[in-house]
Structures are given as structure tokens and as C-alpha cells.
Amino acid sequence: MTEPEPWWRDAVIYQVYPRSFADSDGDGVGDLGGVRAHLRHLADLGVDAIWMSPWYPSPMADAGYDVADFRDVDPVFGTLAEAETLVAEAHELGIRTIVDIVPNHVSSAHAWFREALADPDSPMRELFWFRPPSPDMPTDWVGEFGGTTWTRTPDGSWYLHLFTPEQPDLNWDHPVVKAEFEDILRFWFDRGVDGIRIDSAALLFKDRSLPPVVDGQPHPFHDRDELHDVYRAWRRVADSYPGERALIGEVWLPDASRFAKYLRPDELHAAFNFDFLGCAWDAELMRACIDRTLDAHRAVGAPTTWVLSNHDVTRHVTRYGRADTTFSFENNLDGTPVDLELGTRRARAAALLSLSLPGAAYVYQGEELGLWENEAIPPEQMQDPMYARRGHSRDGCRVPLPWSGDSPPFGFSTGSPWLPQPPEWKDLTVEAQAGDPSSMLALYTSAIALRPRSSPFSWTDLGAGVLAYCRGSSFACVLNLSSAPVPLPSFREVLIASNPLDGDLLPPDTAVWLRLSSS
Numbered sequence: 001m002t003e004p005e006p007w008w009r010d011a012v013i014y015q016v017y018p019r020s021f022a023d024s025d026g027d028g029v030g031d032l033g034g035v036r037a038h039l040r041h042l043a044d045l046g047v048d049a050i051w052m053s054p055w056y057p058s059p060m061a062d063a064g065y066d067v068a069d070f071r072d073v074d075p076v077f078g079t080l081a082e083a084e085t086l087v088a089e090a091h092e093l094g095i096r097t098i099v100d101i102v103p104n105h106v107s108s109a110h111a112w113f114r115e116a117l118a119d120p121d122s123p124m125r126e127l128f129w130f131r132p133p134s135p136d137m138p139t140d141w142v143g144e145f146g147g148t149t150w151t152r153t154p155d156g157s158w159y160l161h162l163f164t165p166e167q168p169d170l171n172w173d174h175p176v177v178k179a180e181f182e183d184i185l186r187f188w189f190d191r192g193v194d195g196i197r198i199d200s201a202a203l204l205f206k207d208r209s210l211p212p213v214v215d216g217q218p219h220p221f222h223d224r225d226e227l228h229d230v231y232r233a234w235r236r237v238a239d240s241y242p243g244e245r246a247l248i249g250e251v252w253l254p255d256a257s258r259f260a261k262y263l264r265p266d267e268l269h270a271a272f273n274f275d276f277l278g279c280a281w282d283a284e285l286m287r288a289c290i291d292r293t294l295d296a297h298r299a300v301g302a303p304t305t306w307v308l309s310n311h312d313v314t315r316h317v318t319r320y321g322r323a324d325t326t327f328s329f330e331n332n333l334d335g336t337p338v339d340l341e342l343g344t345r346r347a348r349a350a351a352l353l354s355l356s357l358p359g360a361a362y363v364y365q366g367e368e369l370g371l372w373e374n375e376a377i378p379p380e381q382m383q384d385p386m387y388a389r390r391g392h393s394r395d396g397c398r399v400p401l402p403w404s405g406d407s408p409p410f411g412f413s414t415g416s417p418w419l420p421q422p423p424e425w426k427d428l429t430v431e432a433q434a435g436d437p438s439s440m441l442a443l444y445t446s447a448i449a450l451r452p453r454s455s456p457f458s459w460t461d462l463g464a465g466v467l468a469y470c471r472g473s474s475f476a477c478v479l480n481l482s483s484a485p486v487p488l489p490s491f492r493e494v495l496i497a498s499n500p501l502d503g504d505l506l507p508p509d510t511a512v513w514l515r516l517s518s519s
């Protein structure tokens with residue numbers, strides 16, 4: 001008998017962005033009561049796990065990624081006891097829970113930072129990156145949201161923050177910081193969580209001499225070698241618990257071999273595939289990206305992951321409806337023309353792609369409904385701190401989900417949602433899609449139920465503009481990225497098509513799963 005694969009190798013993991021999932025108390029902000037009330041939706045969709053974006057006490061300078069206390073829950077979301085109940089209720093439905101840990105920085109409201117700020121001689125300053133008063137900033141580093149990375153304290157000192165001034169960076173050279181995060185992992189594993197999503201996992205360490213960023217030299221704060229010992233220590237913590245607890249890194253790195261180092265057998269279990277997320281809707285580029293991904297992961301024995309969207313990037317219905325279908329923070333495409341019908345058609349095909357490639361697939365809340373980016377949020381309602389610094393806001397992908405009804409707030413809340421929902425989403429509510437076999441929700445539900453899990457992957461060549469591969473000997477996925485219909489190979493049965501077929505022809509921007517005659 002062979003052992004079953006650990007769950008994290010081929011799971012479907014659904015990202016819950018709690019502020020925008022469902023609101024149970026009418027304040028317009030989603031909460032844990034809202035998640036609990038809709039766990040059925042997730043069970044019916046068939047997901048294996050939920051990843052909860054931060055639910056900790058926070059001043060919300062960066063929507064909860066500014067954490068004031070890693071061992072509690074913000075009152076806007078609920079209580080710690082309710083988080084424990086949520087984990088238990090999800091388990092009863094066969095759904096695992098992943099929590100989001102943010103090790104690079106804390107909130108400026110965190111007790112450590114408040115103590116450090118209050119007294120220039122406080123030893124707590126050692127836990128951060130304080131530098132003595134001087135007329136100039138210690139470096140001219142550019143922050144992750146753009147802008148400078150140092151803020152002056154009332155006593156004239158400087159402190160470092162790679163994100164907003166409300167997110168002071170921790171000093172990971174300090175043993176107290178290392179011990180604290182191992183303890184935080186234990187805190188959540190003790191409460192039954194099944195995994196940890198590690199925020200900004202390739203940051204954390206800084207070159208102590210604070211050198212400038214110079215091309216071709218080791219980066220002073222990205223992807224430093226010291227990180228790997230931390231993740232080895234975290235892996236030992238995860239492995240000391242029963243039940244296959246997983247560590248999943250948010251690692252944005254262009255170099256596939258540097259990326260794969262985080263996934264060596266004694267480090268993280270998995271990491272998000274942002275190369276795939278940013279890839280253009282183009283057969284050759286997609287195939288090259290998939291090959292790069294498979295090669296890099298094979299080299300370290302780690303499972304691949306497939307990600308189309310998350311709370312930081314433009315929703316893929318919108319991306320795939322633009323002339324330029326790539327995504328990167330450097331290339332701001334906000335406001336460029338979007339064909340939502342085309343984007344939706346491609347998003348349907350992309351779902352069949354990401355759910356049939358080998359490895360784990362991530363679904364960002366609302367993509368199962370075919371939501372698009374809300375590009376019509378008035379500037380004065382923008383909440384994302386990136387907006388002021390880069391002119392691009394992530395709010396458009398964070399808009400509260402439409403559950404039911406014909407007009408906002410679409411059953412999300414009895415109050416006024418914290419970001420406006422497009423009225424056109426009346427056709428995309430869960431209620432409107434339930435029972436409609438041609439809906440995005442039906443497509444995701446059937447695809448998750450039918451997806452191939454562990455069978456081996458191999459490419460099949462069906463010509464330019466077409467991606468085709470088998471999983472084992474009886475399953476094939478064919479995706480037409482060209483502008484003309486293409487003939488399908490011989491098959492026994494169509495399992496799912498993202499759009500209706502044209503006889504035995506596969507129309508453009510359409511994907512199909514086929515059962516093959518396995519003789």
C-alpha cells in the first residue's frame with residue numbers, strides 16, 4: 001500500500017479575505033460570524049482548506065497586515081474563541097484552516113514598538129531597526145509600496161519600514177524575534193490550525209551595514225540567505241505537530257532557482273506561483289511558465305501551486321479582458337480598456353487550466369463567482385495605503401462579495417459595505433448562480449469535484465496556440481489560446497468544457513477536460 005499524498009500537495013485552497021467575505025453584525029465589514037454562516041458555500045464548492053487573511057487586532061493601516069497582537073482577534077472580526085470555533089466547524093465540514101502570519105513587521109500599535117518608541121534608551125529598540133538622529137535618512141531604499149523606508153521618531157531617531165510607517169520592520173538578527181515567532185506558530189497550531197501562510201516571506205533580514213541597492217550585488221533586504229535557517233526552524237515546529245501542518249510562503253522572486261531554495265525538503269512546504277499569476281494569456285509563454293514551474297519544483301521535490309488572483313492583484317477577469325494580459329506592480333494598467341466578456345471567457349478556461357495542472361490550486365474569494373476588478377471606486381473611498389504611494393489601489397479586488405438580492409449590499413451586510421459593490425454584480429451573486437449549470441460557480445464546483453489529483457503530467461502537442469496535456473492515460477486538458485477553432489483529439493467523453501464546443505472543434509479561449517479511451 002502506498003501512503004496517500006499529504007493534503008497540501010494537491011489541495012484546493014480558498015483564500016478568505018475576512019473584511020469582504022460576509023458581515024454578520026451590520027457594521028459593513030466582514031467578520032468571523034459571516035465566514036461561519038457561509039462555510040456551507042465553501043463545503044459545497046468542495047475546497048480542501050481556507051486561508052484566512054489576517055484577523056488579528058490591528059489599526060488597519062494596511063487592512064490587517066499591520067498586526068498589533070498575533071495571539072488575538074480584532075473585535076471588528078470577532079473573538080479568539082470564535083476563531084477557535086470557526087476552525088472546529090470548518091474541520092467538521094472537512095475543511096482545513098490556514099492562518100496568515102506577518103513576520104517582516106508589526107503594527108506601530110504593537111506593544112513592543114510602543115515601548116521602543118516611548119524611550120530612546122529602551123532595549124526594545126533592538127527588536128527593530130532604529131538609527132540615531134541624523135539629518136539624512138540612513139538609506140535611500142525604496143519601499144515595497146513605493147516611497148521612502150524611514151520615519152523620524154519624536155526624539156529625532158529613524159526607524160525602518162519597508163511598507164508603511166505604521167508597519168515598523170522587525171530585527172530578525174535578534175534571538176527574541178526568532179523565539180517569538182516560533183511561539184506564535186505554536187499558539188495557532190495548538191488551536192488546531194493546519195497551516196501558516198507566511199507574508200512577505202522573502203523579506204525579514206537586512207544587511208546590517210545598510211548598503212544601497214546595487215544591481216548585481218546581493219540585495220540588502222530581499223531574499224537573504226539567513227532566511228533559510230528561520231524556515232528550517234519553523235519546519236521543525238510544524239513537523240513536531242501531528243496531522244501534516246503546512247508552511248506556505250508568499251515569495252515574490254523572479255529567479256526560479258532562488259525561489260525553489262525556500263521549498264527544500266526541510267524548509268517551506270509550498271509557495272505561491274506568482275510567475276503563473278503574472279503570465280500573459282499566450283500559449284507559448286504559458287507553456288514556458290508551466291515548464292519553468294515544474295522544473296524548479298521537481299528539483300526540490302516540492303508541489304507546484306497555481307494562483308490566478310489574490311487580495312493584492314487585479315482580478316483576472318479584468319486582466320484577461322485587457323490588451324496587455326500580464327500583471328506586475330511595475331506596470332500599472334488601471335483604467336486601460338477591458339472587455340469583460342472576453343475576460344470572463346478566458347477566466348473560465350483558466351480555471352480548468354489551474355485546476356488540472358499537478359499540485360495545489362488557490363482560489364481567491366469571488367473568483368468562483370467570476371467577479372471582476374471594481375475600477376470605479378471613487379478616489380476618496382480608496383483605503384489601500386498603496387494608492388497614495390503608487391497610484392494603484394488594491395481595493396478594486398477587495399470589494400465585498402455579492403451573496404444575494406438585486407442591489408448592493410447583495411446580502412453581504414445589513415449595513416453599508418466598506419467598499420462599494422458594482423450594481424452589475426446582481427447577476428453574479430451566489431443566489432443568482434446557484435442551480436445555473438452555465439454559471440462560473442457551477443464550473444468551479446464541477447471542476448473541483450472532477451479535478452485529477454495525483455496522476456502524472458505529460459504534454460501533448462496539438463500545434464501552435466494550443467496547450468494540451470494528459471494526466472495519466474485517461475484524462476486530458478486542452479486549452480485553445482489561438483484565435484481560430486481547433487480540432488479536438490479523439491476522446492471518449494467530455495468531462496467539462498469552459499464554454500460550449502462547436503461539434504468536435506474547440507473554440508478560441510475555451511478549455512475542455514476529456515476522458516480518453518485508455519486502451
Ligand code: GLC
Nearest residue numbers: 062065102163199200311312
Ligand atoms: C503582503 C500582503 C499584502 C501586504 C504586505 C505587507 O504582500 O499580501 O497585502 O500589504 O504583505 O504586509
